[in-house]
Amino acid sequence: xxxxxxxxxxxxxxxxxxxxxxxxxxxxxxxxxxxxxxxxxxxxxxxxxxxxxxxxxxxxxxxxxxxxxxxxxxxxxxxxxxxxxxxxxxxxxxxxxxxxxxxxxxxxxxxxxxxxx
Amino acid sequence: xxxxxxxxxxxxxxxxxxxxxxxxxxxxxxxxxxxxxxxxxxxxxxxxxxxxxxxxxxxxxxxxxxxxxxxxxxxxxxxxxxxxxxxxxxxxxxxxxxxxxxxxxxxxxxxxxxxxxxxxxxxxxxxxxxxxxxxxxxxxxxxxxxxxxxxxxxxxxxxxxxxxxxxxxxxxxxxxxxxxxxxxxxx
Numbered sequence: 107x108x109x110x111x112x113x114x115x116x117x118x119x120x121x122x123x124x125x126x127x128x129x130x131x132x133x134x135x136x137x138x139x140x141x142x143x144x145x146x147x148x149x150x151x152x153x154x155x156x157x158x159x160x161x162x163x164x165x166x167x168x169x170x171x172x173x174x175x176x177x178x179x180x181x182x183x184x185x186x187x188x189x190x191x192x193x194x195x196x197x198x199x200x201x202x203x204x205x206x207x208x209x210x211x212x213x214x215x216x217x218x219x220x221x222x223x
Numbered sequence: 224x225x226x227x228x229x230x231x232x233x234x235x236x237x238x239x240x241x242x243x244x245x246x247x248x249x250x251x252x253x254x255x256x257x258x259x260x261x262x263x264x265x266x267x268x269x270x271x272x273x274x275x276x277x278x279x280x281x282x283x284x285x286x287x288x289x290x291x292x293x294x295x296x297x298x299x300x301x302x303x304x305x306x307x308x309x310x311x312x313x314x315x316x317x318x319x320x321x322x323x324x325x326x327x328x329x330x331x332x333x334x335x336x337x338x339x340x341x342x343x344x345x346x347x348x349x350x351x352x353x354x355x356x357x358x359x360x361x362x363x364x365x366x367x368x369x370x371x372x373x374x375x376x377x378x379x380x381x382x383x384x385x386x387x388x389x390x391x392x393x394x395x396x397x398x399x400x401x402x403x404x405x406x407x408x409x410x
Contacts, residue, residue, distance in 0.1 A: 125249075131249055134270070
């Protein structure tokens with residue numbers, strides 16, 4: 107094989123442009139909209155959960171409540187505060203993108219298992 | 224709109240600007256990913272991870288090099304991380320398993336290393352070259368791909384790979400020689 111023959115082969119192979127599939131580009135754009143979500147939420151989430159813990163301490167020492175009621179109050183408070191945090195802090199388009207990605211993932215899983223055919 | 228404007232607007236969070244940046248460079252980056260990774264699925268992952276990392280760290284792009292050069296540098300670093308992870312896993316498997324189990328697991332891993340053909344319709348010559356390129360060591364393969372793909376200068380390649388320009392030159396020449404040998408042996 108001559109030297110320039112190898113050069114031509116390499117040029118042909120390496121310069122071949124491949125367009126990414128549209129769903130891949132779409133997935134990248136979606137990831138960019140949803141990726142910063144957990145990092146930004148972490149400190150706020152810690153704060154809200156500490157608040158719930160503090161409130162639950164108050165409830166914990168209340169002799170009028172049974173242990174089950176204490177647990178129920180703790181879980182209800184935790185769910186309420188965390189949902190409130192998500193709703194208040196997240197921009198609507200981020201939330202929208204997050205749920206879109208969630209449903210996209212679920213559809214892909216369903217496709218993999220042949221459930222949507 | 225020029226590239227600098229798009230990057231500045233993307234940094235300031237203007238709607239749709241990052242999408243525009245992706246649209247401009249998606250083909251160049253994807254083609255590069257497909258050359259780095261033999262398997263399409265790996266190339267798809269690398270493409271996604273590169274964009275996510277690039278957009279998150281866009282404030283670190285100082286405009287001294289071309290945007291594409293900066294993007295390719297991120298892509299190369301992520302590719303190296305993936306290789307390192309893959310190598311670490313294969314080492315853990317080797318030390319953990321023994322006998323038949325190890326053979327099965329290693330066969331799975333090696334199938335990734337050998338990177339089997341995915342599209343039968345590919346041109347035979349291009350396929351042979353692709354296989355031969357995969358046979359090269361990573362340090363010889365990368366300069367060749369960068370040199371022939373976008374005609375990056377020796378200085379640009381040395382910046383991307385973090386090695387001196389003289390080393391890039393010698394690796395290019397050694398890589399070509401080895402590639403020639405592999406291709407001639409196959410004939």
